[in-house]
Amino acid sequence: MKELEFNKIYNMDCIEGMKHIPSNTIDLVITDPPFAIEFKAKKSNYNRTQSRVLEGYNEISQEKYYEFTLEWMKEAYRVLKESGSMYVFSGWNNLKDILTAIDELGFITINHIIWKYQFGVVTKRKFVSSHYHCLYVCKNNENRKFFPYSRYDKESKGERGKSLHYEDKEDVWVIKREYWNGDQKTPTKLPAELIKKILMYSSEEGNIILDPFLGSGQVAVISKMLNRQYIGFEIVKEYYEFAKERLEKGLYRIKETNKTNETQPLLLFDKGKTRYGENDLTFLKTAKQIGKRLKRIPKLWNGRKSILEMKKANFPHWKQMEWIGFYFQFLCEKYLSKIMKIPGPKYGRVEFDSFKNIPWDFKAHAMNTSSHQIIVNDSEATAKGIKNYGKVGLILALGKVLYNDEDRIFQKWHEALKGGKSKYEIERIKRGAWSRLRKVSFDLQQISFIKITDDALVKCGSFQRDFRNAGEQPRKEKVLLDLEKIDEDLVYFVEFL
Numbered sequence: 001m002k003e004l005e006f007n008k009i010y011n012m013d014c015i016e017g018m019k020h021i022p023s024n025t026i027d028l029v030i031t032d033p034p035f036a037i038e039f040k041a042k043k044s045n046y047n048r049t050q051s052r053v054l055e056g057y058n059e060i061s062q063e064k065y066y067e068f069t070l071e072w073m074k075e076a077y078r079v080l081k082e083s084g085s086m087y088v089f090s091g092w093n094n095l096k097d098i099l100t101a102i103d104e105l106g107f108i109t110i111n112h113i114i115w116k117y118q119f120g121v122v123t124k125r126k127f128v129s130s131h132y133h134c135l136y137v138c139k140n141n142e143n144r145k146f147f148p149y150s151r152y153d154k155e156s157k158g159e160r161g162k163s164l165h166y167e168d169k170e171d172v173w174v175i176k177r178e179y180w181n182g183d184q185k186t187p188t189k190l191p192a193e194l195i196k197k198i199l200m201y202s203s204e205e206g207n208i209i210l211d212p213f214l215g216s217g218q219v220a221v222i223s224k225m226l227n228r229q230y231i232g233f234e235i236v237k238e239y240y241e242f243a244k245e246r247l248e249k250g251l252y253r254i255k256e257t258n259k260t261n262e263t264q265p266l267l268l269f270d271k272g273k274t275r276y277g278e279n280d281l282t283f284l285k286t287a288k289q290i291g292k293r294l295k296r297i298p299k300l301w302n303g304r305k306s307i308l309e310m311k312k313a314n315f316p317h318w319k320q321m322e323w324i325g326f327y328f329q330f331l332c333e334k335y336l337s338k339i340m341k342i343p344g345p346k347y348g349r350v351e352f353d354s355f356k357n358i359p360w361d362f363k364a365h366a367m368n369t370s371s372h373q374i375i376v377n378d379s380e381a382t383a384k385g386i387k388n389y390g391k392v393g394l395i396l397a398l399g400k401v402l403y404n405d406e407d408r409i410f411q412k413w414h415e416a417l418k419g420g421k422s423k424y425e426i427e428r429i430k431r432g433a434w435s436r437l438r439k440v441s442f443d444l445q446q447i448s449f450i451k452i453t454d455d456a457l458v459k460c461g462s463f464q465r466d467f468r469n470a471g472e473q474p475r476k477e478k479v480l481l482d483l484e485k486i487d488e489d490l491v492y493f494v495e496f497l
């Protein structure tokens, strides 16, 4: 067998497979090796329906566990770069074998992280296991790469004034397991959030990430999403094929049937919303049709790449510093122009973004901000749209935004690309306005279809006046929508997990 390729996964024993990777080539290993316990995930614990769990889980016996650990870890050590790191997950049952192998092979332990998850199996005569161990180790501590501000900058504060940066860096990670209702799944699966966190702190775009024990392929799938290269092994054919399908189709979840999951609550505001505008079938039908197309748009939007993409396509708004909203508009125009009229109707000087049965606007909003009020269209245009069509629609992209541009590298890059600061920016500086930290990326979680009627505006709307625009004239009054007050106005959504 010749040398293996990156951005591929292999259906084979990893101990054999890793032998075909040259020494010192891997930037980061993230792995969750099999346990040496009789694993009962195939029985329907954790609320899993047995039929949806793929068959065939490869376990190692207790007596052979240390020998097996030494064997795979020895290869992992060899292929890892001097600057690389490894994160190994382990339950407490085999922890001592993992720790001994780490020492035996000369790895240096950096942290012993605890992953605390939100549920375990209920017990009668002992305490409930609700944590997992994660050993963060490296080959050479001097050369080890670590990106401390890749998620939160030094100053970022949470709700109660706590430092988000500090909290995120604590070695107990409270991260929920993922429930995959109605999707195919493998019995053990690390949540995407956990892998993302490791990738962001210990790797950069383009780095090579190895997972010798792929299972459902989570490590490879998330690596690909974050523009890293990947390679990995899985011995069970069904799991390998499942992981491969996810990677090839660029899908996070694979539905058993094609139906979109319409009864799941809106996860963002955790209010358990399950009511849909069932009495408005046209709205629902239109939303589903649009949703089906939008399902194909990328999940992760990198600031630089998105701006370059808009510029290349001659999209007029590529110079705007609030690029996320414009990029969503750009994507909508690209993916929806065949099924919607773009732009939509114009009332006075203001137009809607598109039209299909009713006027629609496209908006993007950061979930991780303190305010969930969003500015929708001009109030006069909104009123006229509602008068003419009974309602207007909002297609809202919700996602997690990264603001880690504390060195202003991204801002400077954008300014250089534009050929200097905009008139608006210069005006702002003159006024002494504080220059906002740029958003460097957007991780799309959900696209919601919201119906705006007079009733919705009474319940969740207010108006924003007296805002300056680039020309210093006061802007027209805008409708502000409080997303947290929305309930049955959220008619439909598609998820990107």
Ligand SMILES: C[S@@+](CC[C@H](N)C(=O)[O-])C[C@H]1O[C@@H](n2cnc3c(N)ncnc32)[C@H](O)[C@@H]1O
Pocket: 012, 013, 014, 015, 031, 032, 033, 034, 035, 056, 057, 058, 059, 186, 188, 189, 190, 212, 213, 214, 215, 216, 217, 218, 219, 233, 234, 235, 236, 239
């Ligand atoms: C704990 S699971 C990994 C789960 C994975 N992290 C995920 O999120 O889906 C361990 C996986 O290693 C696989 N496995 C066991 N022995 C292996 C070997 N020698 N080579 C490759 N894969 C192996 C098992 O089939 C199982 O899918």
